[in-house]
Amino acid sequence: MFCRYFSFFCLCLFLPTQRRCSLGHGSLLHGRDTASLPGFENLTTGYNKYLRPYFGGEPVQIAVSLDIASISSISESDMDYTATISLRQRWTDPRLVFHGNESFTLDARLVELLWVPDTYIVESKRSFLHDVTVGNRLIRLFSNGTVLYALRITTTVACNMDLSKYPMDTQTCRLQLESWGYNENDVTFTWLRGNDSVHGIEKLRLSQYTVEHYHTLVSKSQQETGSYPRLILQFELRRNVLYFILETYIPSTLLVMLSWVSFWITLDSVPARTCIGVTTVLSMTTLMIGSRSSLSKTNCFIKAIDVYLGICFSFIFGALVEYAVAHYSSSQKCAAKVPEEGPANELTEEMEEVNITSILNNSITSYKQKISFTSIEISSDNVNCSDLTMKSHEKIKCVLRNKMHRIIGYFTIQNPGNVDHYSKLLFPLFFMLVNVFYWAYYLYF
Structure with missing residues (x-):
């Protein structure tokens, strides 16, 4: 009963002052206009809010x-x-x-x-x-x-x-x-x-x-x-994406370009090139950790930004490895030249004493030997494996040894200076090509 009076009282507050409210058989407010509003009586009479x-x-x-x-x-x-x-x-x-x-x-x-x-x-x-x-x-x-x-x-x-x-x-x-x-x-x-x-x-x-x-x-x-x-x-x-371009993409791209500076520094400048390579690798690692810190709980996703940072890290690390390979090849070539200087001088002196007749005789003798022994190949690079006196397993070892020397020769860098020369062209070219595929895939597919 209290709820009825309370609700009806609240409704009456919003009525014009000329009107009067009534509840049941009695009037709450008396005045000139005592007409009831039957519509509002439904709020209190017979109304069940649970239905x-x-x-x-x-x-x-x-x-x-x-x-x-x-x-x-x-x-x-x-x-x-x-x-x-x-x-x-x-x-x-x-x-x-x-x-x-x-x-x-x-x-x-x-x-x-x-x-x-x-x-x-x-x-x-x-x-x-x-x-x-x-x-x-x-x-x-x-x-x-x-x-x-x-x-x-x-x-x-x-x-x-x-x-x-x-x-x-x-x-x-x-x-x-x-x-x-x-x-x-x-x-x-x-x-x-x-x-x-x-x-x-x-x-x-x-x-x-x-x-x-x-x-x-x-x-x-x-x-x-x-x-x-x-x-x-x-x-x-x-x-x-503009925020991420300024915050992550541009800095990582500049770090990759900074690693290419070492290609224009001579191989003898070990501290300079090593410093550039190590600094760019550490800076790139810091940038990768910072990009992941904001999404620490979503590391299970391989995101597009992770792919790009991984690409940049690979190019920076590749520039550092490139210098290691070029410097190692250069040092090996320099070490090989040192013992060859002594015999080379003696050979030069002996060659000056040899006359033209002896050279021709030796050439004719060598030519006759090549004709008479066609099954035997004499080469300065390979060991002769066609000798009939050799056993079968020795021949197999000899053939394998020659092939290994030939394969190693393919990967031997004859001129270490060409490594930097080709890297100046190949590294930027591959990086631009990878960027084209990257942005085309993630923006349009």
């Missing part, structure tokens, strides 16, 4: 609209986003019909005395209703029994993200509304005006994302207790 409108009959049609005030944060590590929304629900309750063409905004505390839908946000991790300075709820009653119920909510909703193309990715997130206890036989959800039911999302300005487009859907959720109506707001967020 939905049209109980036992057709389902209640609830039209929904949204105002997106802000999307404050989008977390890749937690895979969720936080949004502040104004949720407006509109339905018709024939028990609240009253005469006239007026509508009244009632005190939000009257919500406790009326039936309201049990709408909840699917995939919500945590939510709260704003209550400063009072609970941010609105209820408006129309003469035909239509009720407008609005709430201001901040919610954190899960959003499954595919970070394989990070930071050139586009994420699709959803905000889903569903009835908790009423299935489609009791309640049906519809968008008030389709895509126009959502306001404010096109005006959002986010730090890392741009809202590409959005659309509304009407779906159903199949559960053991029946089919439940569901409204879906789906929107796409494209990440702004």
Whole structure:
């Protein structure tokens, strides 16, 4: 009985002062106009807030609209986003019909005395209703029994993200509304005006994302207790890649170009070239660790930025290895020249004493030997393995030894100075080619 008087008293506060309110058979306020408003009596007489409108009959049609005030944060590590929304629900309750063409905004505390839908946000991790300075709820009653119920909510909703193309990715997130206890036989959800039911999302300005487009859907959720109506707001967020270009891509590219400077330094400048190679490798390692620190919980993903940093690290490390190979080949060649200087001088002196006749005789003798022993090949590089006196296993070892010397000869660098010469051309060319494939794949595929 107390609730009846309290609710009716609150309704009377919003009536014009010329009118008077009545409850039951007695009048609360007396004056010239003692006519009662029978429509408002339904709020207290025979109204059961625990039963939905049209109980036992057709389902209640609830039209929904949204105002997106802000999307404050989008977390890749937690895979969720936080949004502040104004949720407006509109339905018709024939028990609240009253005469006239007026509508009244009632005190939000009257919500406790009326039936309201049990709408909840699917995939919500945590939510709260704003209550400063009072609970941010609105209820408006129309003469035909239509009720407008609005709430201001901040919610954190899960959003499954595919970070394989990070930071050139586009994420699709959803905000889903569903009835908790009423299935489609009791309640049906519809968008008030389709895509126009959502306001404010096109005006959002986010730090890392741009809202590409959005659309509304009407779906159903199949559960053991029946089919439940569901409204879906789906929107796409494209990440702004400019920040990552300035923060990561350009510095890593400059480090790769810095490693190429060593190709223009002579092989004898060991401290200079070693310092450049080691410094660029350590700097690149630091840059890779820094890029991963912001996404510490998503290291299981091989992201696009990881691929690029890996490419840059490979080129920098390759430049350091290139110098090691060139310097080793140069030192080996210098070591081989030292013992050859003594015999070479003696040979020169002996050759000066040899006359032309002896050279011709030796040439003729050598030529006759080659003709008579056709099965024997004499070579300065290979060991003669066609000797008939050799055993079979010795011949096999000899053939394998010759092939090994031949293979090693293919990989022997005759002029170490050419290593830097070719590296000046090949390293930039391959790096540009890899960049073309990288950006084409991640931007257009």
